[in-house]
Amino acid sequence: MEELRELRVLVLRSNKFGGNMSLPSRTKFPFPRLQVLDASHNDYLGSLPQRYFINFRAMIEPIEIENDEFLRNVEMRLSLKGQDQLITRLLDTFTTIDLSSNRLTGTIPPSMGNLKILKYLNLSHNNLTGHIPSSLGNMSELESLDLSTNKLDGDIPSELTRLTFLAKLNLSMNNLVGQIPRSKQFSTFENDSYMGNLGLCGLPLTRKCNEGDGKSMQTAKEEVEYEFIDGFGWRCVVMGYGSGFVVGIGIGYMIIRSGRPICFKFGVIPVGT
Structure with missing residues (x-):
């Protein structure tokens, strides 16, 4: 399928597909026009497919779409901002990646930040580790980011506050620590965006931070x-x-x-x- 150069929608969700997406391939530029990749609720394992992220041209820069019959009558059901939605028209600005509910491991590659016109990203319910890359702050069109229920650690990068279109954020059920950024869009997110991260502190959580190292005052009191x-x-x-x-x-x-x-x-x- 990587050789289908005109492919724009690939929905594989809710099957029993397995295997490793990151295995080497002889296709030099896979999926150059792909706008929708939904492989959620399957059994894929291995690391995230970095070679895709650096070649998804339609998610890196705008590509003009011909006004054909298929694009006017396309029908697909996707999970967007945490809710299932029926999409009946593929706009040239509509882009999404959903790899949630698999068995993916490893870190989130910094190259994912190159997808500057990606609107929806869901990597939740996997076994991803390491820090959240600060390069995700370059995804200037992102409207929804779901990294919940993984094993991510470290701070929440302050660069994410540059995502001025971000309307939905879910970082819950990880191992994140430190103070939560509160500028711009981050001032609009509630507790449910961060629950299950015992090392986080600061608003909107009730757990306060020390001024020096961001350590929770409540944690210190408990100690x-x-x-x-x-x-x-x-x-x-x-x-x-x-x-x-x-x-x-x-x-x-x-x-x-x-x-x-x-x-x-x-x-x-x-x-x-």
Whole structure:
């Protein structure tokens, strides 16, 4: 299919397709006019296909589309901004990549930032690792970015705040840390964009950041409380038990030696005597 140079829509979603998309190929310029790639909900594995991202010319620069019958009557159902939508017309500005719900591994290649006119990107529900590339801030037309439910770590790049058309962001269920950027579009996103990242802090989360290293003040407070319970607290308990034991031994010894109840010794008269 890589040799189909006029192919613009490739929808393979919700099948049982497997294999590795990143294997070498003899096709020099695969899919040069592809605008829609949806291979979600399959069983693909391996790393993300970087050789595609550097050759998707229709996602890098605008390509004029002829006004033919197919483009006026195309019908496809895609997941856009988290919702299934029926698309009945392919505009020359419509571009999307959805590789979600597979078994893809490895890092997100910086070359993906070359897709400057890509509008929708969904890589969620895979096993992607490493940092979010700062080059994604070059995707100036991006309207939706979903990287949720992976194993991404590190900070959220401040370069992503350059995505002024970004209306939907989902970075939840990863291992991201540090302070959340709050300028431009990022000031509009709510908690659900970041949930499940225990190392993140700052608005819109309730977990505040320290000024120095972005470490959560709440986390620091929890550590102090833990140290109190694990340190000073158990020492007090041990000292209390130890003191009580010594006092008890002393009182017992005095009772045995005097041969009478300790209550008399201290001037206490028991009720009923």
